[in-house]
Amino acid sequence: MSRVLVVGGGAAGMMAALAAAGKGHRVTLFEKNEKLGKKIYITGKGRCNVTNACEPQELFDNVVSNSKFLYSAFYGFDNNAVQQFFETHGCPLKTERGNRVFPVSDHSSDVIRALSGALEKAGVEIRLHTPVKKLLTEKAGEEGSLRIKGVKLLSGEEVKGDAVVLACGGLSYQATGSTGDGYRMAQETGHTLVSCKPSLVPFHIKEEWCRQLQGLALKNVNASLYIEGKEIYEGFGEMLFTHFGVSGPLILSASSYYQTAAEKLRRKKEKQAGKTGKTAENMGREAPALLKLDLKPALSxxxxxxxxxxxxxxxxxxxxxxxxxxxxxxxxxxxxxxxxxxxxxxxxxxxxxxxxxxxxxxxxGLTLTVTGTRGFEEAIITRGGIKVKEVNPSTMESKLVSGLYLAGEMLDLDALTGGFNLQIAWSTGHLAGASIP
Incomplete structure (x- = not known):
C-alpha cells in the first residue's frame, strides 16, 4: 500500500483519488478552495455536461491537441465507464442532442455529490482550504533523476508521500482556483510548459453591425473560419451575438482551431522576420481571421x-x-x-x-472579421499545458520525476465542446490513480 497525495479537487483529481483508493492505497486529497468541484459546479451553465455518449473513435476525433496521447486513458476508462460510475453512485443521467450527457436533474451539484460520496465511502482523506506550495523531490540515482517524496503546503507543513498526482487545472475560470499553480510546480521539477492560451472562448468581431444584434441567438447555422484564406474550421450548430462579437457552442469550437492556426502563423512570421532581420510585431497572438456564416445551410x-x-x-x-x-x-x-x-x-x-x-x-456567406478572442476569464478550458512527451501515456507518470503523475487540464490536451474535455479529465485522472503501484 502506497501513501498517495492528490493535489487538486476537480474532476481529474477526484477521479484519481478514487482510482488510487480503489487499489487499496492510503489517499489524501488537497484542495485550496472551501469545497470540491468548484469548476464542475459552473460547467454547462450549471448543468454539467459530464461526457459525450458517442462511439469511442469520436472521442479522439473531437480532441484538438495530442489525441493519440489519450489512447490508454480513453480505452481504460471510456465514456461508458463514466456514465456507469455516476449512475451507480446515485446520479442518473440523460443524453441530449449531440450525444451530450447531463444529470437528469440538470444540476451539476448532483455530479459533485456523487463524487464526494464516493470519496467518503472509499476512505479518502480530504483537506479543504489547503493550498500546496511545491513538490518535494529527491535524487533517485547516480544519473541525477528525481523521485517524488511529498508536498510542501503553503502553511509550511511537509507531507510525505510515495506518489503525487498533480491535477490543479489550467488557467480558465481563475475564480475557481485555476491559477496556474500546477504548471509552476511541474516546471520547478524540470517539466516544459507549452504556451497557454484561452480556448473554447468567444470571438471579438470588428464589424459594428454585429453589436446591433446583441442577445440574438441563431440555430442551425453553418460557420467556416479562415486565416490567410485557408479554411481551418467548418461546423454546424448554434451561435449568439454579443456586445463584443459572437459566442455560443459553434463559435467556441471554432476558437480551438483559431488558436492553433494563430500560433502557426505567429511562428511563420517570426521565422520570416528572423530571415529579413526585421522585428515581427503583433504576430499571432490576435491573428485576424474571417468567419463566414451560412444562414440557410439546408438550401443550396x-x-x-x-x-x-x-x-x-x-x-x-x-x-x-x-x-x-x-x-x-x-x-x-x-x-x-x-x-x-x-x-x-x-x-x-x-x-x-x-x-x-x-x-x-x-x-x-455572411462575413465577420475576427480580431481576437476573449480572455481566460471567459474561456471554458486552457489550450497548452505540460508537454505530453514528458509524460508516460500508459500511466500518466512523469518521465522526469518517478512517482509524480499528471492529469486533466494540467496537460497539453484540449477538445471541442460537448463533454469531451471532462472526459479527458475523468480518463486521465482515473489512469493516473489506477497506475500507482
Missing part, C-alpha cells in the same frame, strides 16, 4: 434563389424592406437589408437578378 444557392423569388412573387407590390420577414429573425432583417446594398424602399419586382444574387451571397 439555387434553392434559396427560388425561395426568394416565391417570396417576391407573393409580395410583388411591397418594398424590399417589407418582403423578407420570412427569411430571418426580426432583429436580423434590417442588418441583412443594409448589407445587401439594395434600396430598402425598392419594390421587389424592380430588384435585378444581380442584386438578388448578391443578396444570396450575403445570406450564404
Amino acid at each position: 444557392a439555387e434553392q434559396l434563389d427560388k425561395r426568394i423569388l416565391r417570396d417576391f412573387e407573393d409580395n410583388k407590390n411591397k418594398q424590399f424592406k417589407n418582403a423578407v420577414d420570412g427569411l430571418f429573425p426580426a432583429r436580423l432583417v434590417p442588418v441583412m437589408i443594409q448589407l445587401s446594398g439594395i434600396n430598402p424602399e425598392k419594390k421587389v419586382h424592380e430588384i435585378t437578378r444581380e442584386e438578388r444574387k448578391f443578396f444570396i451571397e450575403c445570406i450564404k
Whole structure:
C-alpha cells in the first residue's frame, strides 16, 4: 500500500483519488478552495455536461491537441465507464442532442455529490482550504533523476508521500482556483510548459453591425473560419451575438482551431522576420481571421434563389424592406437589408437578378472579421499545458520525476465542446490513480 497525495479537487483529481483508493492505497486529497468541484459546479451553465455518449473513435476525433496521447486513458476508462460510475453512485443521467450527457436533474451539484460520496465511502482523506506550495523531490540515482517524496503546503507543513498526482487545472475560470499553480510546480521539477492560451472562448468581431444584434441567438447555422484564406474550421450548430462579437457552442469550437492556426502563423512570421532581420510585431497572438456564416445551410444557392423569388412573387407590390420577414429573425432583417446594398424602399419586382444574387451571397456567406478572442476569464478550458512527451501515456507518470503523475487540464490536451474535455479529465485522472503501484 502506497501513501498517495492528490493535489487538486476537480474532476481529474477526484477521479484519481478514487482510482488510487480503489487499489487499496492510503489517499489524501488537497484542495485550496472551501469545497470540491468548484469548476464542475459552473460547467454547462450549471448543468454539467459530464461526457459525450458517442462511439469511442469520436472521442479522439473531437480532441484538438495530442489525441493519440489519450489512447490508454480513453480505452481504460471510456465514456461508458463514466456514465456507469455516476449512475451507480446515485446520479442518473440523460443524453441530449449531440450525444451530450447531463444529470437528469440538470444540476451539476448532483455530479459533485456523487463524487464526494464516493470519496467518503472509499476512505479518502480530504483537506479543504489547503493550498500546496511545491513538490518535494529527491535524487533517485547516480544519473541525477528525481523521485517524488511529498508536498510542501503553503502553511509550511511537509507531507510525505510515495506518489503525487498533480491535477490543479489550467488557467480558465481563475475564480475557481485555476491559477496556474500546477504548471509552476511541474516546471520547478524540470517539466516544459507549452504556451497557454484561452480556448473554447468567444470571438471579438470588428464589424459594428454585429453589436446591433446583441442577445440574438441563431440555430442551425453553418460557420467556416479562415486565416490567410485557408479554411481551418467548418461546423454546424448554434451561435449568439454579443456586445463584443459572437459566442455560443459553434463559435467556441471554432476558437480551438483559431488558436492553433494563430500560433502557426505567429511562428511563420517570426521565422520570416528572423530571415529579413526585421522585428515581427503583433504576430499571432490576435491573428485576424474571417468567419463566414451560412444562414440557410439546408438550401443550396439555387434553392434559396427560388425561395426568394416565391417570396417576391407573393409580395410583388411591397418594398424590399417589407418582403423578407420570412427569411430571418426580426432583429436580423434590417442588418441583412443594409448589407445587401439594395434600396430598402425598392419594390421587389424592380430588384435585378444581380442584386438578388448578391443578396444570396450575403445570406450564404455572411462575413465577420475576427480580431481576437476573449480572455481566460471567459474561456471554458486552457489550450497548452505540460508537454505530453514528458509524460508516460500508459500511466500518466512523469518521465522526469518517478512517482509524480499528471492529469486533466494540467496537460497539453484540449477538445471541442460537448463533454469531451471532462472526459479527458475523468480518463486521465482515473489512469493516473489506477497506475500507482
